[in-house]
Amino acid sequence: MEKVLQFLNNVQQNNNRDWFNNNKAEYLKAKETFDNFAEQLIAGIGQFDATIKNLTLKDCTYRIYKDTRFSKDKTPYKTHMGVYIAPGGKKSGYAGYYFHLEATGSNYIGSHLLSTGSYKPQKEALKSIREEVMLNGKEFLQTVGMAKGFTLETGNSLVKVPTGFPSDSPYAEYFKLKDFFLTKNIDHNFVNSPELLANTIAEFKKTIAFKELLNKAIQYAYENGV
Numbered sequence: 001m002e003k004v005l006q007f008l009n010n011v012q013q014n015n016n017r018d019w020f021n022n023n024k025a026e027y028l029k030a031k032e033t034f035d036n037f038a039e040q041l042i043a044g045i046g047q048f049d050a051t052i053k054n055l056t057l058k059d060c061t062y063r064i065y066k067d068t069r070f071s072k073d074k075t076p077y078k079t080h081m082g083v084y085i086a087p088g089g090k091k092s093g094y095a096g097y098y099f100h101l102e103a104t105g106s107n108y109i110g111s112h113l114l115s116t117g118s119y120k121p122q123k124e125a126l127k128s129i130r131e132e133v134m135l136n137g138k139e140f141l142q143t144v145g146m147a148k149g150f151t152l153e154t155g156n157s158l159v160k161v162p163t164g165f166p167s168d169s170p171y172a173e174y175f176k177l178k179d180f181f182l183t184k185n186i187d188h189n190f191v192n193s194p195e196l197l198a199n200t201i202a203e204f205k206k207t208i209a210f211k212e213l214l215n216k217a218i219q220y221a222y223e224n225g226v
Helices: 002-013 017-022 024-046 123-135 137-146 196-205 208-224
Strands: 080-085 096-102 112-118 180-186
Touching: 002 024, 002 080, 002 096, 017 024, 024 080, 024 096, 024 196, 112 196, 112 208, 123 137, 123 208, 137 208
Parallel strands: none
Antiparallel strands: 080 096, 096 112, 112 180
């Protein structure tokens, strides 16, 4: 991944169209490296999670070009690359597995990252996930515990328990969550290891129970119009 990281660092320092156009070959090499890894990661996860089989790169990866129409930051290119592997692809609304690389000094996330779960789920899906936690909180916490080395993100939360959920529940703090995902920060040693692919697959395998619990709730919402 050294080519990818070097390219992202260069974009971080030269985020303008003239530089990018003059260094298009560097971008294409980095993209090829990342895409090759992403394809192998999709296939590798598919070996233990049948719900994401037959996904393509287009289903799971993102363009380097930013949409700056509604942003104060008008720099034209992203300084990170990611692949989101979820049933039905990145736009399906289902929970999935996310692999993220980021330039040094970028503040998009602030580090390289592995993550599993649902970020900004739709209103109906979020309500259904909260209900799943309310009804099966013990199982929910067990799936979090099975993901050794991952942390449940709790930063994006409501101040109060949402209407319709019991504030005296032992799981009340989880009802407040607006996102439901696990994260594991990874460093350059992890990213540049010759065992990157195998290590990443092994880490994500720990999180499948968490992902499946979320997607059971999300699917219920989609099928029943919760």
